[in-house]
């Protein structure tokens with residue numbers, strides 16, 4: 395890209411997100427899919443945070459604009475391979491929601507729960523996000539249904555979430571779950587919703603192997619196996635060391 399000084403916009407991050415997703419693997423591809431994911435946004439300007447959020451309680455959902463900070467070093471290409479197409483076909487970057495964009499900016503509609511105070515900081519509690527933990531926030535705006543909800547919108551490429559796979563817990567995972575359940579919001583539902591999207595790489599999704607897969611949620615390691623193409627069994631839930 396060629397830019398002159400006047401073609402640039404100066405942006406400073408206004409906060410950061412705290413989410414259940416400490417690594418990219420297994421984060422849902424869009425918001426609102428894993429509704430059990432709860433987290434919060436911490437505003438950096440604590441002196442003005444209460445004023446900045448005045449009136450926000452009247453909205454049920456918010457737009458969150460954020461930086462794809464974890465992938466920005468990798469740059470961008472005009473054509474990308476969306477995982478939804480199995481990673482084989484290319485599409486123009488602007489025709490996708492790829493993280494590898496000319497300006498690495500993401501946008502997600504999330505459920506607004508409430509403003510709160512955590513460790514003496516004013517925060518915004520949110521739900522259903524698709525953001526990596528510690529994601530820098532560029533802006534927050536109210537979601538306005540009359541204009542933002544386009545009921546006759548079409549999308550041939552990404553028509554629906556995709557088929558959910560079945561998820562269950564074996565006896566060991568079930569008892570580990572009962573140890574952790576009180577300390578992590580909606581943990582069993584969160585694990586189920588994340589795994590039901592089959593986070594394995596696209597080329598694996600029609601395969602059954604004996605492989606032990608692992609993902610991180612909060613500071614927990616979750617391991618599972620596929621018993622058939624449509625069924626994941628969680629077998630181990632432990633604290634990360």
Ligand code: SAM
Nearest residue numbers: 421422423462463464465491500501525526529
């Ligand atoms: N809803 C947003 C959008 O459309 O702009 C994000 C869509 S993008 C396809 C979602 C993926 O971005 C997630 O599955 C995760 O892998 C990745 N992601 C989330 N937060 C990120 C971050 N801070 N840096 C890099 N990648 C991130």
